[in-house]
Amino acid sequence: MRGTDQSVLIAGAGPTGMATALALHARGVPAAILEADSADRDRSGSRAIYVHGSTLRTLERNHPGLGTDLVEEGLVWPTRRTCWRGKEVFSRTYDDPGGDGKFPHFTSVPQVRTEAYMHEALDEAGVEVHWDAGVERVESREDGVHVETADGREWETPYLVGADGGGSTVRSEVGAEFEGDQSENSFIIADVDEVEDEDDRLPLERLFHYDDPRVGGRNVMLVPFTGGWRLDIQCIEGDDPDELCTEETMREFTGAVMGEQYADSVSWVSSYKFLQVMADRFIDERRRVLLAGEAAHLLAPFGARGMNSCVADADEAASAIAVAYRARTDAVARDEVELYAARREKAAEFNLEAAGQALEYLQGDNPATVLRKEAAASLADYFEPAGEYLDDTPYGPHDSPPIVSTGNY
Ligand SMILES: Cc1cc2nc3c(=O)[nH]c(=O)nc-3n(C[C@H](O)[C@H](O)[C@H](O)COP(=O)(O)OP(=O)(O)OC[C@H]3O[C@@H](n4cnc5c(N)ncnc54)[C@H](O)[C@@H]3O)c2cc1C
Structure with missing residues (x-):
């Protein structure tokens, strides 16, 4: 023994x-x-x-x-939304949090x-x-x-x-x-505190914005969690991530993406290459x-x-x-x-x-991927699956690994 x-x-x-x-x-x-x-x-x-x-x-x-x-x-954000160069291409709101009744599909x-x-x-x-x-x-x-x-x-x-x-x-x-x-690109990741006044708050939605004109054409992702928001900005060629992480630039970015009421609420910022x-x-x-x-x-x-x-x-x-x-x-x-x-x-x-x-x-080096994104954006008004493709693809495939006894990962 x-x-x-x-x-x-x-x-x-x-x-x-x-x-x-x-x-x-x-x-x-x-x-x-x-x-x-x-x-x-x-x-x-x-x-x-x-x-x-x-x-x-x-x-x-x-x-x-x-x-x-x-x-x-x-919290479970009910809405997922995607914009392409300033224009909405997909939005879907769920009226229940999914999952098995006891546990939602996810929590933030x-x-x-x-x-x-x-x-x-x-x-x-x-x-x-x-x-x-x-x-x-x-x-x-x-x-x-x-x-x-x-x-x-x-x-x-x-x-x-x-x-x-x-x-x-x-x-x-x-x-x-x-x-x-x-990763080739750097990403700026910031936490933004939720604002006090409920009337000033953004709706609880996960937003992906391709080439957001409000921040110089960079990709932006915004995700709510209990007490705040996660703001991810993907750097573009020529960006110096350290410069973008300064208080002043983050103030500008946050004000532009989330509204002036959030501009002073950045509580943490960092840049990453993954x-x-x-x-x-x-x-x-x-x-x-x-x-x-x-x-x-x-x-x-x-x-x-x-x-x-x-x-x-x-x-x-x-x-x-x-x-x-x-x-x-x-x-x-x-x-x-x-x-x-x-x-x-x-x-x-x-x-x-x-x-x-x-x-x-997301890095978009592959010409076929760039073309597919452009085509999906131009079809999104008439063909919902094209908008859904743009909404879904930044997060990769959803399948689970083989031989997993518990969980999806
Ligand atoms: C900006 C950012 C965003 C992220 N976003 C997500 C996300 O959205 N979803 C997601 O699933 N994951 C995300 N992650 C990843 C997530 O944070 C990590 O996967 C997780 O923290 C890893 O947990 P860990 O316990 O393996 O390592 P860690 O959290 O790094 O913990 C390691 C621990 O070991 C301790 N330690 C170090 N050396 C020693 C030593 N020699 N002896 C004893 N102790 C030691 C450390 O102090 C620490 O407490 C993100 C990470 C970052 C940085």
Whole structure:
């Protein structure tokens, strides 16, 4: 019998690490988190605002009440709308939020609030987060993993989950490497606070505006979430993203796109080139370390496959570890961990391809894509599917990866 009562350790208290800890706890496996930051850290920026129904259901299954809390906190925008060079080409309003009755198709909530609910859930479950305990060294052995943290402590664990984000130390400690590339365009991403006066507020709709003349012909996306709006502006040739991120320029952009009442409400702004990469392997040689979430893959955010796929990784990592943890033979334990890698590497490849298609479409380098967009825009007044194509395509295909036991990502 391989049995042990040691806690499984997780590096990182982001959404992936917290979702993994909750999923392990739900399966009766003791877990603890080692986090590099201090408990009073500031996690700014709305980041993953689109929480998909399947993610809500996974979180609810692993910690009853967590999914419903997020539904209560979040909002479901009823309208999706698209404009082309100043003219509306598609608009559709839904009179119900979709989904299965308990969980809507999605909810829109800033990541900082999702993380706050996850922290509460960890407290309720009695899962400990060790702050200021960044993982520095990882040594995997036949019978477990030896971990050293920045606070000078040493730990032994049967399994380690590397959920320590894009710059993962765990990934480099096990000798895995990111492979892939980076978007050509930069994107400006800003959070804009909702205004006080209800009469001044924009209607709750997700808007995509191609070549918006109000901001020099740049693509603009506007998405509401609880308490604010996400404004994404795609840079064009010759743009200096740092210049566009200044307070003055953002004031102008926000006033032009959202109305003067929002011009002073930008609360956070940053510029990005998106990486499209995944680790060359998701597990170590001894089948004791599992990479999950952004430690394993980074995706462009179009299609919202980021955090949603992180939660799917977390759930499947916990499932594999729960079996491996109690397995009577090493061979069964190794098999489970290998299956995790096989499934989630396939899912990451699929998600990368889907996000890549969205990115390629938005960057518009391909003459056939440019032509298709122009043709759709000219037909949209008479032929609704053309407008719907323009509305839908910036987010990539909607299909789910193969071999996914839970969720859509
Ligand atoms: C601008 C922006 C917009 C986004 N929009 C979306 C969206 O619309 N939809 C979506 O689904 N996703 C979106 N994302 C992605 C989403 O934010 C990430 O997918 C998600 O945060 C990844 O979670 P994670 O837990 O894997 O990593 P992180 O959130 O990076 O968490 C990693 C954690 O590990 C800790 N850590 C780091 N090093 C160590 C170490 N050595 N030891 C211990 N702990 C360590 C970090 O402090 C952190 O707490 C967006 C991201 C950005 C930046």
